[in-house]
Every structure is written in C-alpha cells, then in structure tokens.
Amino acid sequence: MTPLPATDALKPMSPIQARQTREFIDGLAxxxxxxxxxxxxxxxxxxxxxxxxxxxxxxxxxxxxxxxWYEGWRMNSWHVEGQSPFGQAIVPPLLVSHFxxxxxxxxxxxxxIGSIHTFxxxxxxxxxxxxxxxxxxTRAVEKFEKRGRRYVRHAVEVTDVEDNRVxxxxxxxxxxx
Amino acid sequence: MDGSGASLPQDxxxxxxxxxxxxxxxxxxxxxxxxxxxxxxxxxxxxxxxPVYAAATGLKAPIQTGEMSSAYIAEMxxxxxxxxxxxxxxxxxxxxxxxxxxEIISTHGLVREKTPKGAGFRFIVDVWAENEAGEKKTAGWxxxxxxx
Numbered sequence: 236m237t238p239l240p241a242t243d244a245l246k247p248m249s250p251i252q253a254r255q256t257r258e259f260i261d262g263l264a265x266x267x268x269x270x271x272x273x274x275x276x277x278x279x280x281x282x283x284x285x286x287x288x289x290x291x292x293x294x295x296x297x298x299x300x301x302x303x304w305y306e307g308w309r310m311n312s313w314h315v316e317g318q319s320p321f322g323q324a325i326v327p328p329l330l331v332s333h334f335x336x337x338x339x340x341x342x343x344x345x346x347x348i349g350s351i352h353t354f355x356x357x358x359x360x361x362x363x364x365x366x367x368x369x370x371x372x373t374r375a376v377e378k379f380e381k382r383g384r385r386y387v388r389h390a391v392e393v394t395d396v397e398d399n400r401v402x403x404x405x406x407x408x409x410x411x412x
Numbered sequence: 413m414d415g416s417g418a419s420l421p422q423d424x425x426x427x428x429x430x431x432x433x434x435x436x437x438x439x440x441x442x443x444x445x446x447x448x449x450x451x452x453x454x455x456x457x458x459x460x461x462x463p464v465y466a467a468a469t470g471l472k473a474p475i476q477t478g479e480m481s482s483a484y485i486a487e488m489x490x491x492x493x494x495x496x497x498x499x500x501x502x503x504x505x506x507x508x509x510x511x512x513x514x515e516i517i518s519t520h521g522l523v524r525e526k527t528p529k530g531a532g533f534r535f536i537v538d539v540w541a542e543n544e545a546g547e548k549k550t551a552g553w554x555x556x557x558x559x560x
Contacts, residue, residue: 359497
C-alpha cells in the first residue's frame with residue numbers, strides 16, 4: 236500500500252498547523268453521510284443570499300478574475316458603486332452557480348463529505364447588480380446510476396427577492412459516494 | 413482578464429462578423445492549493461484541499477472544484493462577448509477529468525456555429541479546459557446572442 240502523503244506536502248506548515256488541519260478534517264468526517272442517502276426526489280430547498288460587494292470580491296479573487304465590472308469594493312475607497320455595461324458593478328456570470336451548493340446541501344444537516352460536482356447546464360438570463368439579494372431554490376429531480384456511480388440531479392432557479400425576476404436557471408449533477 | 417482596473421480588450425470582441433472557426437484567446441491558471449482551500453469553496457470537502465484525505469479516497473492529489481474551471485471558461489467568454497454574456501446566455505460544462513493541485517490549466521474556445529437570430533446571431537462556441545499535457549478536464553459549450 237502506498238504511504239499517505241504528509242499534510243504539508245503541497246504547502247508549508249508548522250506542526251501546529253498540520254495538527255489543526257487533521258483535527259478539523261477528523262471533525263468533518265465524523266459527521267458525514269453520503270449525499271445519496273440524504274436526498275429524496277422532489278426535495279425542495281430555498282435560501283436567500285445577499286450578494287454583497289465583499290462576497291463578490293471573495294469569489295472573484297478565488298478564481299483570479301480581476302475584471303473591474305465586478306468591483307463594488309476596492310481597497311482604500313471600500314464600497315463603491317462601480318461600473319459595468321449595466322451601470323453599477325455586477326456579479327460574475329457563474330457566481331450564483333457556485334452558491335447553489337450551499338442550498339442543495341441542506342445547511343441544517345451534516346455535510347455529505349466526498350461528493351463531487353460533475354455537470355452543469357446554466358442559463359444566465361439577466362445581469363445581477365452587486366448588492367442584490369437573490370433567492371436560490373433547488374429541487375431534486377432525479378437520482379440515477381451510471382457506470383457504477385451514483386448521481387443526484389437538481390433543477391435550480393435564482394430570482395430577485397423583491398420583484399421575483401428570474402436571473403439564472405441551472406440543471407446540475409452531483410456524484411455521491 | 414488580468415490586471416485590476418483594466419478595461420475589457422475591445423480588439424477581441426466577438427461581433428456579428430466573427431466567423432465560424434474563430435478561436436477564443438486562452439487563459440492560463442494554476443490550480444494553486446491555497447486557492448483550492450479558500451473558505452470561498454466551503455472547506456467542507458477535503459478532497460479539494462487536503463493531500464492526505466485525497467490520497468485516502470484514491471486521488472493522486474487534491475482536485476480543484478469544478479466551479480473553478482467553469483469560472484475560468486466564463487472569464488474567457490466575457491473577454492470576447494462582453495455584456496452579451498450576461499443576457500440570455502447558456503453555459504454547459506461537464507467535468508470529464510479531475511484537475512489536480514499544481515496543474516496549469518488553459519481555457520479554449522472555438523466558434524462551432526452561428527444561427528441567425530433577430531438582427532444578429534446566436535453563437536455556439538465549444539469550450540474546454542485542459543492541462544499542459546493536453547488532457548481535457550472540462551468540456552462543453554456556450555451559447556450567446558450577439559447583435560440580436
């Protein structure tokens with residue numbers, strides 16, 4: 236059997252950082268259940284998300300996208316209206332797709348460790364201005380097995396909490412342990 | 413795009429005159445473990461950021477969350493389509509292979525089809541992300557209205 240790599244194999248860590256990492260992961264694993272077992276077809280979940288300027292910057296930095304259209308926050312000036320072809324700063328096109336994860340994985344239950352996102356078919360219907368609060372609604376529409384692997388499919392809709400305008404729709408698959 | 417405060421590059425904008433077969437300009441990104449382990453992605457799936465957990469589940473290294481390569485592809489598309497990518501666009505991506513920590517990923521796009529629509533066209537562009545060995549990691553297509 237191949238020996239496991241060290242916790243600091245990919246980035247430098249002191250012994251205390253490595254220990255804290257292992258303790259954190261052990262805590263996650265002890266509460267986890269397979270996603271397949273946690274979802275029934277027809278399950279619908281919905282949460283509201285405020286797309287603050289800081290959240291948008293966090294996302295844009297995480298994918299190293301420095302397009303100025305997404306800047307509703309800048310160092311030194313802090314909150315700014317920003318500029319884009321739609322007036323003020325807007326949200327990156329697939330940002331809300333990422334946060335679907337926080338809805339379809341029921342935040343009130345243990346996280347299903349080890350699941351992997353495998354597919355998405357997304358419709359970007361309207362630009363979302365930075366500062367908007369959106370409602371993300373997910374509905375489990377299918378559970379299927381393919382080549383010995385188990386998948387859960389969700390249909391997603393992202394709307395404006397104030398006027399119900401639809402910004403985004405998506406079909407997405409999660410591979411479950 | 414790269415460089416805070418810069419404008420979108422106008423010289424690569426896709427217009428109604430852009431032909432089928434046009435290649436979008438690639439982006440290159442590194443699957444940096446520090447970014448993969450950001451709290452942005454939740455940190456609740458150690459397969460994305462911990463080499464020990466990843467190895468125990470049979471992976472040769474932590475794997476990037478698929479949303480990262482989709483975001484890279486979207487960035488490439490915004491560079492070319494600009495505002496049009498935010499109204500009535502479609503993005504279909506399948507994560508066909510894992511992107512491992514430290515791999516260098518490049519994005520690609522090739523205009524496959526343009527269908528007349530209104531005063532313009534609906535473009536269909538095959539998109540993919542691959543590593544330096546040319547192994548595809550993410551593959552799909554986007555549809556965008558131009559000049560409609």
